[in-house]
Amino acid sequence: MATLAPTAPNLRGFREFAAFLKEELTPYPGRTAIVMRMVLAATLVATICLTFRIPYGFQGAVFVLLISRESLRTTVTAGVTLVGVGGIGVLYLLATAGIAINDPMLHFLWHVGSYFLGFYVLSIASSYLVAVAFAIIIAVGLPLWDSYVSAETKVENVLWLLLAMFVGAAATAATEVVFVRAKPGQEFNLPLVDRLAAVHSLLVSYEQDGFVNESAEKRIVRFGILGTSGLRRALWRSGYDRHYRDQIGGLIGLVGRLVDMAGALAQLRFTPTESDRVHLGDLASAVAAIREDVLHRRIPRPLQFHRGEESPHCLPLLTEMESIVALIPQSFAGSAEESMPPPDMSSPLLFVADAFVNPDHLKFALKGCLAASACYFIYNAIDWPGISTAVITCLLTALTTIGASRQKQILRLAGVLVGGIVIGMGAQVFVLPYLDSIGGFLILFAVVTALSAWFATCGPRISYFGIQVALAFYLINLSEFTIQLSLSVARDRVVGVLLGLFMMWLVFDQLWSAPAGVEMRRAFIAGLRLLAQFSKEPVSGDIPAVIQRSLSLRGTISSSFDKVRALADGVLFEFGPSRRRDLQFRDQFRQWQPKLRTLFVMRIAFLEDYVQLTRFDLPETVQVSLREYNDYSSQVLEGIADRIEGQAREATGVSPSTAESLEQALNASLLPAARVQSLVALLRKIDALTTSLDKEMVLAQPA
Numbered sequence: 001m002a003t004l005a006p007t008a009p010n011l012r013g014f015r016e017f018a019a020f021l022k023e024e025l026t027p028y029p030g031r032t033a034i035v036m037r038m039v040l041a042a043t044l045v046a047t048i049c050l051t052f053r054i055p056y057g058f059q060g061a062v063f064v065l066l067i068s069r070e071s072l073r074t075t076v077t078a079g080v081t082l083v084g085v086g087g088i089g090v091l092y093l094l095a096t097a098g099i100a101i102n103d104p105m106l107h108f109l110w111h112v113g114s115y116f117l118g119f120y121v122l123s124i125a126s127s128y129l130v131a132v133a134f135a136i137i138i139a140v141g142l143p144l145w146d147s148y149v150s151a152e153t154k155v156e157n158v159l160w161l162l163l164a165m166f167v168g169a170a171a172t173a174a175t176e177v178v179f180v181r182a183k184p185g186q187e188f189n190l191p192l193v194d195r196l197a198a199v200h201s202l203l204v205s206y207e208q209d210g211f212v213n214e215s216a217e218k219r220i221v222r223f224g225i226l227g228t229s230g231l232r233r234a235l236w237r238s239g240y241d242r243h244y245r246d247q248i249g250g251l252i253g254l255v256g257r258l259v260d261m262a263g264a265l266a267q268l269r270f271t272p273t274e275s276d277r278v279h280l281g282d283l284a285s286a287v288a289a290i291r292e293d294v295l296h297r298r299i300p301r302p303l304q305f306h307r308g309e310e311s312p313h314c315l316p317l318l319t320e321m322e323s324i325v326a327l328i329p330q331s332f333a334g335s336a337e338e339s340m341p342p343p344d345m346s347s348p349l350l351f352v353a354d355a356f357v358n359p360d361h362l363k364f365a366l367k368g369c370l371a372a373s374a375c376y377f378i379y380n381a382i383d384w385p386g387i388s389t390a391v392i393t394c395l396l397t398a399l400t401t402i403g404a405s406r407q408k409q410i411l412r413l414a415g416v417l418v419g420g421i422v423i424g425m426g427a428q429v430f431v432l433p434y435l436d437s438i439g440g441f442l443i444l445f446a447v448v449t450a451l452s453a454w455f456a457t458c459g460p461r462i463s464y465f466g467i468q469v470a471l472a473f474y475l476i477n478l479s480e481f482t483i484q485l486s487l488s489v490a491r492d493r494v495v496g497v498l499l500g501l502f503m504m505w506l507v508f509d510q511l512w513s514a515p516a517g518v519e520m521r522r523a524f525i526a527g528l529r530l531l532a533q534f535s536k537e538p539v540s541g542d543i544p545a546v547i548q549r550s551l552s553l554r555g556t557i558s559s560s561f562d563k564v565r566a567l568a569d570g571v572l573f574e575f576g577p578s579r580r581r582d583l584q585f586r587d588q589f590r591q592w593q594p595k596l597r598t599l600f601v602m603r604i605a606f607l608e609d610y611v612q613l614t615r616f617d618l619p620e621t622v623q624v625s626l627r628e629y630n631d632y633s634s635q636v637l638e639g640i641a642d643r644i645e646g647q648a649r650e651a652t653g654v655s656p657s658t659a660e661s662l663e664q665a666l667n668a669s670l671l672p673a674a675r676v677q678s679l680v681a682l683l684r685k686i687d688a689l690t691t692s693l694d695k696e697m698v699l700a701q702p703a
Contacts, residue, residue, distance in 0.1 A: 024458040026222065031457050033179070038065055038453040041175040042470075043446045046478060048167050050438050053481035055160050058474035059136045060168025061449070062396065065456055065470050066132060082133045082169040086162050089137030093158055097145055107145075112373045114138055115391070119368030122398055124355035137161060139395035143388040146380075188248050189294055191231055192255050195223050196291035199262045203284035206265075207277050217266045224263040228256035232562060249558065250331035250601045251294075253594040258287075258324045260590065265321070279318055286325050300329040320591075327598050330685055352555050360559070368398050371507040375500055386492030389475055393500025396471060412501045415468020420494040423448055423469070424476040428490055432483050441483055448473050472497055517582030520567035524589060525641045527560035531600060532637035536630050537607050550607055557600060564589060595693055602686050609679050619669050625662040629683075636690055640697050 042064040049057030063082075092114075100110035118138035125131040144157045201216040231252050235245055272280060286303050293300040305322045355361060375390035397412065427444060435441055448470070455466030475497065476490045477483070484490065534553045568586045571579075610626070663683065666676045 023222070024462050025454065031454075034457055035450060035453040037175050037179055038456070039446050039450045041171045042449045042453075043442055044171040044175070045168050046442060046445050047438070048171070049164065049478065050441070050481055054164055054167065055157070055480050056140060056164045057167070057481075058471075058478040059140060059161070060164050060171065061474050061478055062467075062471055063132060063136075063165070063168040064172050065449075065453060065467055081127065081130065083162070083166050085130050085133035086137055086165045089134050089141065090158055090162050093137065093141045093145075094155065097154075101145060111142055111376050112369060114142055115372040115376075115395075116365050116369035118395055119372070119398060120361060120365035122368070122395070123361040123364045124351045126350060126352045130350065133165060135395045135398070136165060139392040143385070143391060146385065146388075188231060188235060188252070189297065192251065193291055193295045195255050195259050196287055196294065198223050199258055200284055200287045200291060202262050202266060203280050203287065206272055207280040207284060210271055210277075212266050220259065220262050220266055223259050228252050232565070246554070246558065246601055246604060247332055249561075250594070250597040251328065253597045254324055254328050254331060257590065257594045258321060261321045261324065265318075276318075283318065283322055283325065286322075290325065290328055299332045302329045324594065327595060327689075330689075331598050331601050352559070357552055358556050358559070360563075367507050367512050368394065370512075371500075371503040374503050374507075378499065379496070384492070386489070387496035387499055389493045389496030390500035390503065392475075393471075393497045394504055397500065397504055411462065411465040412468050412504075413498075415465045416472045416494065416497050416501065418465075419448075419452070419469035419472030420476060420490070420497060424473050424494070425487060425490050427477070428485055428487060432485055435483060441477075445477070515578070515582075516567050516571050517578055517585070520564055520571060520582070520589070521585060521644065523560055523564045523567060525644055527557060527564060527596075528637055528641040528644070530557045530560060531596065531603070532634040532641070534600075535603055535634045535637060550604075554604065561593065561597060561600075565593065592693065592696065595689060599686065599689050599693065602682060602689065606679070606682055606686060609682065613671060613679070618671075619665070621665040622662075622669055622671075625665040629662045633686070633690060636694055640694060643697065 042061045045057060045060040045064060048054065049060065096110060096114075100106040115138070118135050121134045122131045125134070140161055141158050144154055147154065147157075198216070198219045202212055202220050205211070205213045205216045232249065235249055235252065282305060286305075289303075290300045292298075303326050305326065372391050372394040375394060376388075379385060379387045379390060431444055432441070435444075452466040452470035452473070455469065456463050458466070472494065475493045479493075530553060534550065534557060537550050537553075568589055571582045571586045663680050666680060669676070
């Protein structure tokens with residue numbers, strides 16, 4: 001019996017891992033169509049590059065997997081954007097290469113400076129396409145100037161990069177145009193509708209049957225595993241106007257939290273009473289109404305749940321779910337229309353609003369530059385130019401690691417081993433020698449792409465593995481216009497990828513990083529203080545300056561929320577004495593984050609209403625009351641941040657005197673009555689939500 005003891009945990013762990021993989025790989029609505037589009041577009045890129053002998057085709061194929069799930073508008077304009085930014089990158093290389101190519105020290109500094117520029121653009125570019133295009137030109141173009149060929153050949157190779165980029169963009173855009181028929185914004189509405197429908201089915205099954213049926217439970221668990229990180233990433237990359245992204249971002253956060261609470265409710269085994277059934281039915285009706293509004297692009301109507309008595313103890317999550325549902329209409333605060341405004345289709349800004357004021361962009365560029373420069377130094381010091389794919393790996397990896405969590409290091413290594421060694425080298429030994437046409441290779445290529453795309457469309461915990469499998473396989477077999485049979489070439493490229501991954505891990509996770517739990521708490525506190533600063537606006541009468549400053553703060557606050565959410569995912573993969581405390585704070589953050597986002601949207605609407613009111617002559621009493629109210633609200637948020645840092649402070653809530661004096665000043669003014677009523681209603685919602693958050697965070701602090 002002693003010999004059997006160690007085996008049981010291993011078998012149990014294996015069964016748990018197998019169940020996890022089964023859950024991740026299970027089809028969900030729309031997944032097969034997404035994978036088919038990816039495979040078709042990537043195979044089209046490979047066909048064109050092999051037929052017309054276009055080198056560096058791997059970048060076009062990787063581009064397909066990176067953005068083909070984005071909005072139709074983004075992919076349709078991908079060709080113009082990529083070629084335009086790629087052309088700028090080519091001009092940069094051609095213009096600066098002549099200065100540095102003949103001096104070894106200048107040549108080295110040119111590489112280092114270019115790597116810094118590439119990572120900085122990755123961090124500040126508002127369009128994901130801009131980041132992709134420029135990073136690929138830098139990553140692939142710089143090593144070409146170290147090859148022992150004529151200057152004319154080097155220039156030709158750089159121009160080939162631009163052509164391969166155009167092929168990838170055109171193939172992706174063409175595939176999306178053919179297969180996708182969606183209105184702007186529908187790529188976010190439909191997934192949210194599916195999640196709300198899953199929550200509704202779960203509640204109805206409890207109300208009618210007294211227990212949750214298996215299909216409803218599986219569906220809600222599936223959406224819980226899938227999460228909302230893909231939607232949030234797509235929203236960030238979409239290029240839609242800032243106001244639309246803020247509102248839909250709040251809606252995504254609230255619906256994601258509602259799905260999490262429904263998943264927890266499904267794990268509770270209880271028999272609902274008649275009173276429970278009434279409450280469940282009311283909540284199910286409210287969720288169904290919101291689902292219909294979102295489906296038809298209407299702003300959800302305000303909701304309020306009236307109770308004659310406290311909720312029964314057997315339904316501890318019902319009150320929390322009701323509060324989340326009631327917050328959903330408030331995420332559209334400031335919208336005067338009854339329907340959701342369509343996304344602004346005007347051209348977005350090239351850079352994010354906080355591009356030149358947020359130090360995090362500079363830190364990210366310095367870390368990335370250090371990793372890429374170390375790779376460049378190593379492969380030149382040992383005279384092994386074949387592993388120059390290390391630099392490419394650093395920049396391409398960073399495309400999906402801005403704010404990414406640490407578990408992706410394991411997925412990167414596993415992806416390289418599977419895509420580069422098992423599939424890549426395995427195909428060179430057992431498959432490629434027996435192929436005598438492009439058609440045979442394309443079948444193999446499509447199969448590998450389908451496998452990679454299926455993993456890439458998994459939940460956030462494993463999707464990165466699919467990207468890495470494809471990248472490793474493409475670097476071996478799609479860098480040149482030939483079927484690659486040389487194992488030495490495959491070896492060099494795999495070693496280069498491994499070197500790049502190692503340096504990214506060393507710099508980002510070891511030399512220049514704190515534990516994810518510490519970073520999560522620090523980023524959350526920083527976000528709270530930024531929101532407190534935003535609550536003070538306006539701090540001057542200079543309206544253009546107020547607008548400019550608020551835009552910068554809005555971008556920084558949104559980035560901060562996203563960063564904390566990404567770090568929260570990384571906490572699950574860290575172990576140590578602080579793990580229990582970090583997991584507890586992670587759960588608290590997931591509870592607070594949707595409400596903070598809603599408060600953020602309300603504050604934006606409040607500031608916009610104020611800017612509109614400045615067209616009238618604001619009485620001095622209104623200006624003084626507004627300043628006092630904003631200052632006190634800011635102090636409440638600062639107090640919350642202080643308590644999380646360990647400074648004991650009691651909950652204060654929004655001062656009734658400041659709120660009431662502002663309402664009285666507004667009502668006594670000669671401002672338009674409709675605008676005053678709208679502002680007062682919004683003011684009361686901000687009061688209630690701020691006070692609620694303050695009390696919740698006090699109760700969450702350890703005694």
